[in-house]
Amino acid sequence: MAGPASPPGFLTATLQKAVNWARTRSMWPATFGLACCAIEMMATGASHHDLGRFGMEVFRASPRQADLMIVAGRVSQKMAPVLRQVYDQMPDPKWVISMGACASTGGMFNNYALVQGVDQVVPVDVYVPGCPPGPQSLMHGILTLHDKIRSGEIVR
Amino acid sequence: MSPASFDQGTPAGRVLAGLAERFPAVEWAAPLGDPVARVAREGLVAFAAAARDAGLDTFIDLCAVDYLARPAGRFEVVVHLLSMEPPLRLRILVALAGDDPSLPSLTGVFPGANFYEREAYDLFGVRFDGHPDLTRLLLPDEWEGHPLRKDHPVGAVPVQFKALEPQ
Amino acid sequence: MSNPPDIVTGETEAPGLGIPGAAPPGTPGDDARRRTHDLWLTGTESPGEMGRFTSEGAQEMLAEEAPPVLAAQMGSLVGDDYAVAVVSGTGDTQIINMGPQHPATHGVLRLHLELEGETIRRAKPIIGYLHTGMEKTAEALTYVQGATNVTRMDYMSPFFNELCFSLAVERLLGIEAPPRAQAIRVLMTELNRVASHLLWIATQGLDVGALSMMLYGWRERELLLAFFEKVTGLRMNHDYIRPGGVAADLPDGWEDDVAAILDEVPRGLADYVALLDANPIFKQRTVGVGIITPEECRAFGVTGPILRAAGVAWDTRRAFPYSGIERYEFEIPVGGAGDTFDRYRVRLEEMRQSLRIVEQAAAAMPRGDYRSDDLKVTPPPRARLDQSMEALIHHFKLFTEGFKVPPGETYQAVESPRGELGMYLVSRGGAKPWRLHVRGPSFAHVQALPVMLADSLVADTVATVASADPVLGDVDR
Numbered sequence: 001m002a003g004p005a006s007p008p009g010f011l012t013a014t015l016q017k018a019v020n021w022a023r024t025r026s027m028w029p030a031t032f033g034l035a036c037c038a039i040e041m042m043a044t045g046a047s048h049h050d051l052g053r054f055g056m057e058v059f060r061a062s063p064r065q066a067d068l069m070i071v072a073g074r075v076s077q078k079m080a081p082v083l084r085q086v087y088d089q090m091p092d093p094k095w096v097i098s099m100g101a102c103a104s105t106g107g108m109f110n111n112y113a114l115v116q117g118v119d120q121v122v123p124v125d126v127y128v129p130g131c132p133p134g135p136q137s138l139m140h141g142i143l144t145l146h147d148k149i150r151s152g153e154i155v156r
Numbered sequence: 157m158s159p160a161s162f163d164q165g166t167p168a169g170r171v172l173a174g175l176a177e178r179f180p181a182v183e184w185a186a187p188l189g190d191p192v193a194r195v196a197r198e199g200l201v202a203f204a205a206a207a208r209d210a211g212l213d214t215f216i217d218l219c220a221v222d223y224l225a226r227p228a229g230r231f232e233v234v235v236h237l238l239s240m241e242p243p244l245r246l247r248i249l250v251a252l253a254g255d256d257p258s259l260p261s262l263t264g265v266f267p268g269a270n271f272y273e274r275e276a277y278d279l280f281g282v283r284f285d286g287h288p289d290l291t292r293l294l295l296p297d298e299w300e301g302h303p304l305r306k307d308h309p310v311g312a313v314p315v316q317f318k319a320l321e322p323q
Numbered sequence: 324m325s326n327p328p329d330i331v332t333g334e335t336e337a338p339g340l341g342i343p344g345a346a347p348p349g350t351p352g353d354d355a356r357r358r359t360h361d362l363w364l365t366g367t368e369s370p371g372e373m374g375r376f377t378s379e380g381a382q383e384m385l386a387e388e389a390p391p392v393l394a395a396q397m398g399s400l401v402g403d404d405y406a407v408a409v410v411s412g413t414g415d416t417q418i419i420n421m422g423p424q425h426p427a428t429h430g431v432l433r434l435h436l437e438l439e440g441e442t443i444r445r446a447k448p449i450i451g452y453l454h455t456g457m458e459k460t461a462e463a464l465t466y467v468q469g470a471t472n473v474t475r476m477d478y479m480s481p482f483f484n485e486l487c488f489s490l491a492v493e494r495l496l497g498i499e500a501p502p503r504a505q506a507i508r509v510l511m512t513e514l515n516r517v518a519s520h521l522l523w524i525a526t527q528g529l530d531v532g533a534l535s536m537m538l539y540g541w542r543e544r545e546l547l548l549a550f551f552e553k554v555t556g557l558r559m560n561h562d563y564i565r566p567g568g569v570a571a572d573l574p575d576g577w578e579d580d581v582a583a584i585l586d587e588v589p590r591g592l593a594d595y596v597a598l599l600d601a602n603p604i605f606k607q608r609t610v611g612v613g614i615i616t617p618e619e620c621r622a623f624g625v626t627g628p629i630l631r632a633a634g635v636a637w638d639t640r641r642a643f644p645y646s647g648i649e650r651y652e653f654e655i656p657v658g659g660a661g662d663t664f665d666r667y668r669v670r671l672e673e674m675r676q677s678l679r680i681v682e683q684a685a686a687a688m689p690r691g692d693y694r695s696d697d698l699k700v701t702p703p704p705r706a707r708l709d710q711s712m713e714a715l716i717h718h719f720k721l722f723t724e725g726f727k728v729p730p731g732e733t734y735q736a737v738e739s740p741r742g743e744l745g746m747y748l749v750s751r752g753g754a755k756p757w758r759l760h761v762r763g764p765s766f767a768h769v770q771a772l773p774v775m776l777a778d779s780l781v782a783d784t785v786a787t788v789a790s791a792d793p794v795l796g797d798v799d800r
Contacts, residue, residue: 031424031425031426032424033430034430034431034453035430035453035455035475035478035795035796036475036478036559036560036796038430039478039479039522039559040558040559042541043541043544043545043548046537046538046540046541046542046545047538047539047541047542048541048542048545059426061425061426073453074453074455076451076452076453076454076455076799077295077296077299077454078294078295078296078451078452078454079423079431079452079453082423082424082431082452086424106313108460108471108472109455109456109457109460110310110312110313110315111310111311111312111455111456111459111460112303112308112309112310112311112456112459113295113303113311113454113455113456113459114455114456116313131560132558132559132560134558187731187732187733188494188495188731188733190733190734213621213622214620214621214624214626215621215622215623215624215767216624216736216743216745216762217624217734217745217747217760217762219747219760219762221749221757221758221760222758223757234747234760236734236745236747236762238743240621240635240637240642243642243643245643245734245736247734266622266624267622267623268622268623268624268767268770268771270770271450271766271767271769271770272766279458292451293450293451294450294451294454294799294800295451295454296451303456303459304458304459310456310459310460310463311456
């Protein structure tokens with residue numbers, strides 16, 4: 001595959017592109033719907049908006065079989081360690097989309113009960129604003145993530 | 157408001173009048189038309205059991221309120237009961253003095269009071285004697301403090317804004 | 324650590340992976356192999372860390388053992404801390420943990436199930452994973468802002484939360500919404516009931532294995548959500564029903580949209596009936612499952628479709644009518660057996676009755692104001708702000724300070740798709756509530772789950788929890 005020592009050359013660059021393309025083409029989300037955003041996430045997966053055209057309609061119950069975690073909803077203090085544990089159980093490469101205002105920044109609930117932004121607990125790749133973001137917004141976020149992976153901006 | 161002012165012509169009025177007669181120490185009122193009974197903490201369980209037997213057998217709600225400085229007592233526990241036949245709602249108020257209030261648990265009369273009392277304990281620190289499992293319900297077990305008390309802050313995190321001029 | 328473990332480099336490497344055989348470390352061949360290995364299997368982790376990885380990818384676990392309290396909170400440690408003692412059966416039991424992250428618990432509900440074989444002897448729901456501090460937030464928001472907070476509690480039926488809050492505030496204020504506002508409220512809430520039940524039937528079908536139900540159920544719901552978006556601006560969490568009336572009038576052409584809904588949704592319902600009603604698998608999984616008796620319902624405060632399926636014809640819309648609902652003709656469906664199948668039948672019929680109410684409300688929509696004309700409560704129309712100083716001042720005061728509500732307390736209940744949703748509002752004369760307590764129906768239903776699950780099979784847990792239709796926003800607030 002690679003003979004003498006060479007910097008990432010033509011072959012590995014093409015390979016990297018191929019790998020990135022493959023990774024975006026069947027990204028399986030883990031079920032992490034928490035609150036209202038989960039309903040819109042389900043709507044995105046349903047037939048009207050259809051995540052299945054991206055190969056993503058299979059929401060895996062087991063984090064071991066998933067590579068994308070869409071944190072859909074408000075994360076309370078009690079839920080934060082669970083979130084981290086599920087994230088840790090996902091194998092690499094893995095990505096996180098923070099869906100909605102509550103997951104991104106705590107939303108309108110700036111109080112004792114919520115983690116003010118899920119990026120305090122897990123690293124986030126794409127933030128999708130909205131309360132809740134409609135299916136089109138969520139899909140835009142997902143496609144943004146795909147673009148970032150394919151362009152090499154996010155390297156895993 | 158005296159028991160005589162209940163409309164004995166209606167089934168609901170008769171239920172309330174019956175309760176008022178059996179418990180002369182209870183103070184009755186009807187703000188905005190809702191029947192309200194103010195009960196002392198020792199008499200709560202007996203009154204609730206009698207209400208249940210008189211037809212108010214659906215347990216609707218139990219919550220606590222923090223009134224801060226109030227002569228009758230800082231905390232109040234509010235119980236809502238419902239009778240389906242005849243349709244009647246009753247609110248029971250129990251005033252509790254002091255910063256570490258307690259009162260007898262209603263779980264013996266209404267099993268449904270279980271979670272509600274745990275929530276009141278969790279958020280206000282009101283203890284319910286005789287509750288089978290008085291632990292925190294909504295907050296993590298090792299949380300300290302009772303957030304819905306008025307002297308507990310909302311807990312807002314200051315939002316960070318970028319400085320306008322580079323410092 | 325420069326040498327990766329054998330599973331990656333040794334001669335035991337499976338052929339055909341495209342990774343060259345073991346090259347000695349430090350040679351160009353080894354470098355290349357490691358770069359390829361990086362691309363395929365481990366991502367950006369540096370080669371030195373490859374000892375922690377297997378060929379399946381990174382297996383990052385928490386570096387150190389979580390303390391027992393945290394482990395209990397996460398569900399990795401289950402203990403027998405259930406205070407209720409009575410256990411039937413022969414005693415050889417094990418406790419398993421279900422949730423909080425689980426595909427079938429309808430949100431972040433956690434259940435401890437004590438099993439004897441496949442039979443559940445005890446069940447303990449553990450909640451609080453969605454606690455948002457909404458009641459505390461409500462004390463920090465004005466009454467004008469209150470609907471935005473409250474609408475996110477029961478997020479599947481936001482109009483009901485807003486309606487309950489608005490009615491409670493209006494009661495304390497002593498005002499009434501004008502007739503057109505009341506009719507609009509009934510229209511939107513009954514459509515919300517249909518939307519909520521459609522989502523329920525989709526998830527119930529999904530949970531018992533009728534996966535096609537999940538895809539079909541969203542079909543009609545999209546119609547309804549499109550209508551909500553047209554009227555209120557949002558698909559969910561609308562903040563449309565506010566104290567004094569509704570936020571905006573119905574848009575032009577709304578009658579056609581409602582007619583389209585009344586046309587298409589019953590056809591969808593007929594599809595679902597054909598799919599599920601006589602389906603032997605669905606019936607086997609739902610008939611006789613999750614039974615609760617009327618006495619148990621009353622003791623735990625269980626209301627709504629669960630109570631009606633148990634045989635009690637109780638509906639808050641009939642007993643304590645609100646918002647002019649008594650002017651419309653509708654029936655209360657009642658079941659008999661109190662099991663999951665009856666709840667399905669009751670909710671299906673409720674959808675039909677709600678559509679009946681929608682038809683009547685749309686046909687008899689009165690003309691007039693969509694908000695109370697009390698200047699202290701309703702903001703002036705935007706166009707007036709340019710013309711009148713008084714209007715500007717009112718607008719400013721309403722949106723900064725809000726309006727003050729006279730001291731008092733009230734309990735207001737509405738019949739939400741899940742049951743009796745109540746709000747206990749205490750005002751001490753300020754512009755913000757002194758105490759807002761929300762009595763969510765799902766709180767009582769989750770508490771009654773152990774009763775419904777007693778002596779049933781583990782497989783029935785999913786069907787029963789789905790039929791109880793808990794919304795965890797309501798439970799944890």
